[in-house]
Amino acid sequence: MKRSGYCNEIGTHLIGEQVTVCGWVSSRRDHGGVIFIDLRDRSGLVQVVFNPERQPEVHRQAHGLRNEYVLQVSGLVSRRPPETENPKLATGAIEILVDRLELLNTAQQLPFQLDEEGVGEATRLQYRFLDLRRTEMQRNLQFRHRVMQTVRRTLDESGFLEIETPMLTRSTPEGARDYLVPSRVNPGQFYALPQSPQLFKQLLMIAGYDRYFQIARCFRDEDLRADRQPEFTQIDLEISFVGAEEVMALAESVIAAVFRDALGQGLSLPIARLTYEEAMDRYGLDAPDLRNPLQLIDLTETLRETGFKVFAQAAAMTGSRGERGMIKVLRLPGGAQLTRKQIDEYTEFVGIYGAKGLAWIKLNGPWQEDGWQSPIVKFFSEAEKAAIVAATGAEVGDILFFGADRASIVNESLGRLRVKLGKDLDLLRGAPFSFVWVTEFPLLDWDNESRRHVAVHHPFTAPMVEDRAQLDAPEMEGRFLDRVRSQAYDLVLNGTEIGGGSIRIHDPKLQERMLALLGIEKEEAEEKFGFLLKALDYGAPPHGGLAFGLDRLVAILLGVESIRDVIAFPKTQKAGCPLTQAPSFVDPLQLRELYLRSTHIPK
RNA sequence: GGGGGUGUAGUUCAGUCGGUUAGAACGCCGGCCUGUCAAGCCGGAGGUCGCGGGUUCGAGCCCCGUCGCUCCCGCCA
Numbered sequence: 201m202k203r204s205g206y207c208n209e210i211g212t213h214l215i216g217e218q219v220t221v222c223g224w225v226s227s228r229r230d231h232g233g234v235i236f237i238d239l240r241d242r243s244g245l246v247q248v249v250f251n252p253e254r255q256p257e258v259h260r261q262a263h264g265l266r267n268e269y270v271l272q273v274s275g276l277v278s279r280r281p282p283e284t285e286n287p288k289l290a291t292g293a294i295e296i297l298v299d300r301l302e303l304l305n306t307a308q309q310l311p312f313q314l315d316e317e318g319v320g321e322a323t324r325l326q327y328r329f330l331d332l333r334r335t336e337m338q339r340n341l342q343f344r345h346r347v348m349q350t351v352r353r354t355l356d357e358s359g360f361l362e363i364e365t366p367m368l369t370r371s372t373p374e375g376a377r378d379y380l381v382p383s384r385v386n387p388g389q390f391y392a393l394p395q396s397p398q399l400f401k402q403l404l405m406i407a408g409y410d411r412y413f414q415i416a417r418c419f420r421d422e423d424l425r426a427d428r429q430p431e432f433t434q435i436d437l438e439i440s441f442v443g444a445e446e447v448m449a450l451a452e453s454v455i456a457a458v459f460r461d462a463l464g465q466g467l468s469l470p471i472a473r474l475t476y477e478e479a480m481d482r483y484g485l486d487a488p489d490l491r492n493p494l495q496l497i498d499l500t501e502t503l504r505e506t507g508f509k510v511f512a513q514a515a516a517m518t519g520s521r522g523e524r525g526m527i528k529v530l531r532l533p534g535g536a537q538l539t540r541k542q543i544d545e546y547t548e549f550v551g552i553y554g555a556k557g558l559a560w561i562k563l564n565g566p567w568q569e570d571g572w573q574s575p576i577v578k579f580f581s582e583a584e585k586a587a588i589v590a591a592t593g594a595e596v597g598d599i600l601f602f603g604a605d606r607a608s609i610v611n612e613s614l615g616r617l618r619v620k621l622g623k624d625l626d627l628l629r630g631a632p633f634s635f636v637w638v639t640e641f642p643l644l645d646w647d648n649e650s651r652r653h654v655a656v657h658h659p660f661t662a663p664m665v666e667d668r669a670q671l672d673a674p675e676m677e678g679r680f681l682d683r684v685r686s687q688a689y690d691l692v693l694n695g696t697e698i699g700g701g702s703i704r705i706h707d708p709k710l711q712e713r714m715l716a717l718l719g720i721e722k723e724e725a726e727e728k729f730g731f732l733l734k735a736l737d738y739g740a741p742p743h744g745g746l747a748f749g750l751d752r753l754v755a756i757l758l759g760v761e762s763i764r765d766v767i768a769f770p771k772t773q774k775a776g777c778p779l780t781q782a783p784s785f786v787d788p789l790q791l792r793e794l795y796l797r798s799t800h801i802p803k
Numbered sequence: 804g805g806g807g808g809u810g811u812a813g814u815u816c817a818g819u820c821g822g823u824u825a826g827a828a829c830g831c832c833g834g835c836c837u838g839u840c841a842a843g844c845c846g847g848a849g850g851u852c853g854c855g856g857g858u859u860c861g862a863g864c865c866c867c868g869u870c871g872c873u874c875c876c877g878c879c880a
Contacts, residue, residue, distance in 0.1 A: 233837025247840070267830085284838055292840085309831055312814050315841090316829075319814065322872050376879050396880090422879040423804095552806085552876060657880075690880085700880065749880085762873095773873065 203272065208244030212293050214277040219296060221246060222272045222304070224333065225265055226314075235262045236295075239271060242338055247286070247295040248273050258301050268307035268314075274300040321764070326778040328769055340766050343462060344754045348415060350461040351435050354454050360411040360437065365400035367393055367417070373720065373728050374659055376420035379430070382794040393419035393431075396747060398658060399732050401438040402704055405743040406735045413437040415750065424773045426762045427696065427752055431771075435699075435753075438745030444687050444703050447744050448637060451691060451699060454748075455635070463757060467635075471691070475640040484528070484615025486641070489695030491634045492622035496614050499527045499602075502587045508579035510559070514604035526607040530614050531592045532621055535599030536562040536573075546601070549620060555613035559602035563594055571596065619695060633757070636692050640664065643671075643686035644717065652719040657688040659718055660711070660732075661702040662744075671713060687744070698753045701746025708736040 204219040226240035235250040250262040265271070275298040286292035311327050312319045314334050324331040331337060352362065371378045371392035378392035394400075396418045404412045416436045424430065435454075439447060452469050459467040472490070479488050482495045504515040517525025532538075538546075547558040565571020567585045580588070594600055601617060603610040622628055643663050644653040655661060663671055664685040671684060688702035705711045711733060715725045725733065751763035764770035771777050791797060 227840075227842095229839045229842050231837055231839065231842080232835065234839080235837095236839050236842085238840070245840095249838085252837075281838070284840090286840055289840080309813065313830060316814055318816095320810090320872070322810095323814080325872095420879060423877085425879090426874070428879070554876095697880070747880090772871085774871085776871095778872090 206243035207239055207241045207246040208290055210246045210277055210291055210294060210296065212279065215279050215294060217277050218274065218299075219277055220272060220274040221248075221296065223270070224307075225267050225269045225271065227267065228265055230263065235259065235265075237262070237265060237271075239273065240333075242342070244290055246291045247280075247289070248275065248298050249295050250298050250301075254297055255299055258298055261301050261303070262298070265303070266307065268310060269303060270305040270307070272302040272304055273298045322772075322778060325764075325770070325772065328779045332768065337765070340754070340758055340760065341768060343758055344750075344766050346462040347458050347750070347754055347757070350458050351413075351415065351454055354457040355411075355413045355437065358411070358450065358453070360413045361409055362414060363404060363409065363412050364414060365394070365397040365404075365416070369394050369400075371728075372399070373724070374655060374718075376422050379419045379421050382796055384794055387795040395420050396434060397436050398660065399729060401436060401745060402660065402732060402740075402743065403735055405438055405440045405704075406738065406740045408440075408741075410440045411437075412439075412745075424771070424775060426764075427755070429751065429763060429767065429770055430775045432763070433750040435748040435750050436745070437747070438743060440741040440743040442703075442742070442744060444639070444689055444744065447701060447703070447746055448689060448691075451701075451746050451748075455691070458753075458757075459633075467633075471635040471637055473637040473639055476638055476642065476685075477640065479638050480611055484611035484613075484618065485695075486638055487690065487692045487695055487697045488615075488636065488638075489619065489622065489628070489634060489692075490636055491628040491630050491694065492618060493627060493629055494530060494532065494618045494621060496528045496530055496611075496618065497592055499529050499588065499591060500525070502591055503527050503584060506580065506584055508576055510557075511579075511602070511604045514606075514610075517606060524607050525605065526610045527602065527604040528610050528614050529588070529592055530601045530603075530618055530621075531594050532599050532601065532625075533595070534597050535621075536564055536597050538562075538599055543599075546617060546620070550603070550613035550617055553613040553616055554609040555603055555605060558613075558617075559604070561588075561600045561602075563596050563598045563600070565596055576602075634694055638690045638692055639688075640685045641688040641690070642682050643667070643684045643688075644682055646682055650719075653682075653717055655714075655718060657686060657700070657702050659714060659720070660704045662687045662705045662710070668710075671710075671717065689746070691746075691748070693753070693756050696752055696756060697749075698756065699746055699748035701744065703742070703744035706736060706740040706742050708733060708740075711736055 202220060203222045205221070207221050207223055210219055210221065221239060221241070223239040223241035226238040226245055229236040233252055237248050237250070238245045239248050250259045252259040273296065275296040277294055278297050280293060280295050310330055312323055312330070314330065332341070356362070368381060368391040371380070371390065372395070375395050378395065381391040381393065383389045383391060394416075397414060397416050401412050414436045416434050417431055418434050419431050421430060422428070437450075439450065449470070452471055456467045456469060459465045474488070476486055479486050481498065482488070484496050500515050503511050506512050511527050514525040514527055543558070543560055550558050559574075559576050561572050561574035561577055563571060564573050567589070572585070588594065588600070592600060601614065603614040642656050643661060645656050647654045664687055667684045686702060689700065690697050691699040705714060751766055754766040755763045758766065760766060769777065769779060776782065
């Protein structure tokens, strides 16, 4: 049952040789006389030819072949006759003249055609084993493999140890909802599937392993998105005796290796950087796509005294915890030609993010000549108009979009509008892949719902050395702590966060203080992750690390919209698997063994 | 939990104002066909219009409910 190679490997160098290939019938063209079949395997296609004059018996056999039948064919590699070469095919210069045909298996008519575009995802996932035969999915998963191997090799060569950590672990506070696994031998108790190997990798640093990595499956029981699955894969790494610079440099070297090996492209290093503050100021989001030339401009000071009440009120706003009001503008060059309908659609769009409206000015001409078309322009003084032009550089033909509200609403709504305009109007410029580091994230954020601070990254992230004193000042408790910066960094690719990490706290006193600021009681901390706190007491080295979202990274590099297209067996938006029908009800006996009873009442 | 989109043949879709027998392409089946590669020509089969209820003389189309898939908000690093 030997085969001489993959279909795609049969080339002109084998002309005159006898070969054997195995694969699926991708298409057949039966002329009554000569029959052509494209035989497909994971490598690609090769045309095999059944000629009645060459092998009448085999030719007769070939009449019965249908799509997706599984064959083994042996024959002579031959240059195609002149005028019949197919330049669209890698193997298009040759064909195999079949002498022997073995029908390894037949196949029913497929539920969808493998070469059809736009087949519904429900059907594709239900028959994923067929969907995965498609060229695109073959390409995606083979590319993903290449990325993973490159990561492994690169990190191995950089002295990293690949170490596995438990999948059955314990629930941690903070973060996402856990997937729980009941313990049979410990009635009433549960494991949690890991949201990430975070605590374990810190323990490995404390244990002296110095450089750890893992391509780790992570689980989070939250609602899904196009770039979010309940289980996903992280390239997780951690290093001892380093600062943020070393971690970022290492991460860059990994990404550069992926570019070189998987994409065959160079990547110019170092990757550009922005602080969180700069990113929010200019782009309104912490993951900006720098291919988009549009920027936000802060007009809060310029228009603080304006007669337009909506703006003036926003500028005067001070939130309960120090969140300011803000006026920002987004200038769209050439945007004066947007229709009223388009503007209405953008107004509705920013409403999704909490904006109460979207003020705009079309610059049909200079303001001095009454050239500004806008529902709000009548409120502005001449000085304000001049200042708006000076601040934005706006020219005739442009449109200005304004946001005025709490800073978080202004930034998010205009930031998202910037992204949407970039997509709608095809504004993205420059290289197809644009990386940027975003650094100096805030350490803490105020959560209004629970009335306490929460960690922006996670509770083990170290503050910036310069800001440490603010944390320790007792009078700071519960006040404006969102101004403290952390040693956290995100790597952003084309406007999507593909990796993030931080330098961790290795000082037990600081870790204790941090937990106190997060409102986690000593007892609770002791119970939930006392093991980490204890470990910090036994000689914890300074350490830090980072994790890449492998699914997102691969999806962006391949230019596919959804990470489901780079995962072999993904789940639907309701976290189900149409192939296996998971999740499912289980036998009551299984539940009894686990000391469980469902409270669910079927409708 | 909320908002938007969508569901018609195996697949992708069309289906007018509510009106007679629900169409097309591809696929499938049969026949013909010796250089195709989107093979070609002739013929044919194939429908619980997601599901349930309602309005109507009459519903793929209107109304109510429900389910699936999908995009987004909330949630989630």
